[in-house]
Amino acid sequence: MMDESNPYLPYIVRIEDAWYETPVGDRAVKTFRVNFTDEKVWDTWSHEPGNCAMVGRLGIGESMFCISSSPTEEGYLRFSIMKAGKVTSALHELEAGDTMTVRGPLGNAFPMAEWEGKNIVSIGGGIGQAPLRPVINYIRHNRDKYGDLKVIYGARTSDLHCFKGEFDEFTKEGTACHLAVDVEEEDWPHFVGFVPDLLMEVAPEPDNTIAVTCGPPILIKFVTQNLEKLGFTADQIYTTLEERMKCGIGKCGRCNVGSLYVCKDGPVFSYATLKEIPEAFA
Amino acid sequence: MVDEKKLQDKAKETLIRDDVRRLIGWKRSTYGYEAAPAVLTDASQADQLIFDPTCVQNLASFISLEEKKPVARGAEPDTRKIAVMVKGCDSRAIVQQLVEKAYSRDDVVVLGIPCMGVIDRRKAEKLFGETAGQVSAKVDKEKVAVDIEGDVKTVDRKDILMDKCLRCRYPNPLVSDFLLGEEVEKWADDDFADVDDFEKMSPEEKWKHWDEQFSKCIRCYSCKSVCPMCYCVECVVTQLKPQWTRRSTDISENTAYHIQRAWHLAGRCIECMECQRVCPVDIPIMTLNRKMTRDVKEMFDYEPGVDPEGEPMLASYNPQDPEDYIM
């Protein structure tokens, strides 16, 4: 946990490696593998899949990102960041050897313990795979504790797929991976179309299964609808929300959806919870 | 005087029109010396409309305050007009907005109201104290009668009207589709005595003055929010990317904000005084704008918001324009 006496003070991390997941340019996704400059931080650090952190650069500011590595990946943290605004553009300038600030872990997590023994289906779109990646890796690294794992993932084009190499690994391990691109492209052997449609084709059995989905709001909306068509109940569906954030600790106010602060009460919510909060879908 | 019944009837008639989306007028506020803006969409609501010297707010601001709702695929955007009630001074905002092509003449229905002056809440509170009750008022050539829940107090109008009224040169609307009430005679003039007074101060005194005033600023941005000429979709002051102005409140950032705003209003401010009226910490913002107004008038012989056929000062060029202000 971070400095209990002052939750606004960040840790300093050094970038060990950084690479682009998608072609360089606006809206490119870059992954940073980082380690604390003070290795003693690991003694007290503990995060869970779903947790977030404020990642920033001194002189620019900080923004909230999910920690895209599972706690079972030891010795580093990973963040996959899309270039969009002031902070992300400044972070994208950084390379291996540079430092960033990290404040976390923040927010709640996927109830991985509760899900033991269940089948998990992960449904992601674009950069939305970032919070799902730690869930998938956590299951891979605790394989005997969970049932069947299915991964459904798509992006507009195959270039825009994040974590490209990893899906092959999953398949080798026996995890069913279903990939999609929105529009037809040469030599694409997998599904062509939108993720919600792919979901209907894969048609996972709802029995003893949890569906976790993340992506653009429109994807979440249709995936959720389709999951319900497949027989999933609201409490079997989990997603993450994102809002503009500043403090990350339930003080600065802006990330509320209804009475819930996404930074503290979230980012992970069951659809059963969100259904009761109209603002969650605003 | 404006007959309220006629005003309400005209409002009803306007709201019934197929090509009118909403009408903005004034209604009695829940308490105090200032009427509230009333944004109406249905003719049945027109009975609440009023006009009297409590109707201080310049409603021209509301034309640009309405958010453009996203149009559903296949649907036509709502191009119906906004009807707005304006006093003489307020009408200058409409003229200037039109001159700047903020919208087109067809987008608005202007209901003009000849005006004998409106109450300055601060002066009224000094005279009669704060009130939790509702207030109405009447004005004639000399006196203002203020009715505080039945208790009528009469004062000289110079003691209670807004400063802008005491130098009003445009009591009658300069643009309107319908005039509600008889035109009134101009009864004051503007000699810029306030600007003269300010200019008598030494540079040190001026700095001290603005230092004290801008230090108070809490950057609530009510001045720019209420200003009918501050209608930029994205204000340079609150823009986040790139960010030109810091959010921190200190004398330097606050001063920068107010100077920026004054400059952006050069040749555009129509002197409705709304910025100063709404300021919760009483910053005399109009001093800057008034100085600018006089300079613009003297240097460029330009007065914003009076000629619907004119063009914006900064968009016009005259080889005789003075250049000595360029350092």
Next chain:
Amino acid sequence: MGDYKFAKDKLAEVLSALEEYEVFAPEAIGDVLRFKAVSDPAGVNLDDYDNTTVPPKELMFPQTETLFKYRLGQTDVEPELPDPSSKRVVVGIRPCDALAYTIVDNLYGWDFPDPYYQKRRESTTLVGLACAVPCSTCFCPSVGGAPASEKGLDALMFDLGDVYYVKALTDKGEEFGRAAGLEAAGDAESKAAAKQGEDALAKVPRSIETTGIPEHLPALYDDTFWEQFSDRCLSCGICTFLCPTCHCFDIQDECESFDGRRARMWDTCMFAEYTRHTSGHNPRPTRKERTRNRISHKYSYFPEKFDVIACVGCGRCIKNCPVNIDILDILEKSKQAGAKEAKTA
């Protein structure tokens, strides 16, 4: 706890005696009052003062505050915490504003306690001044306060004409009484104060029955009733910046050359930028959603989390709103809308 008094014309002497404290009192610039550190005790005037325009929340939570400093290119960050050993006393704070602290304490104390706010709270003694004449927009009794409410205060003063009667309420208040060298008060003062409190209570001009509001507001999420208020909202920050319980802030990095700081500053849910995502998407795109959020946060979301309404009835938002968006009017009309909603549901 002790009862004290001092002659009103001795106010400057009393304030001067508080050497070990940094003393804050209302200061006027023109007609605008604000709590400031007292530089000249003789200049402090607590007569003819209803309340400060800017609430004293800024004493615990300044509008702009450095969180930490750094040098660009280096990795150390240096926190700028308030000095915990400093002692501050706020003299003349109104009971509503003291009550506001007790509400905001919940937010700054939960889960990740906020050291900046808390250190200031701990080191500050609050000496209230009961309201003999409530303001025209007050409704404190409706939300747990009163013109002579003691909640959140360390001592409460009453203006009894020639003397201030000072009722110590906590150890901190007791310490203030000793430090100020106050003499003991008698029964007469205590009775006069009680009477004044009762009289003032009867004079509070506005009120609202809050029962049921936190429960029915969420049902009005999509209701059009909000628009009768939001349609005239200017999207300025007056209501929130001047609210003693509004606590939202922005965090920004600012640099001069290589010297940088991360600072926070008041922010408001009434600004469109407040919730706007980098993508341009805004979950609260219009004044309707923003108005709804302000009222719902105070009267529904906050009570749901902390079991207390985030409003103290000081009336500042009503008094300073340029377009007469009157929170009591909204709440009353929400009841009508709520009743209608319940009927159709």
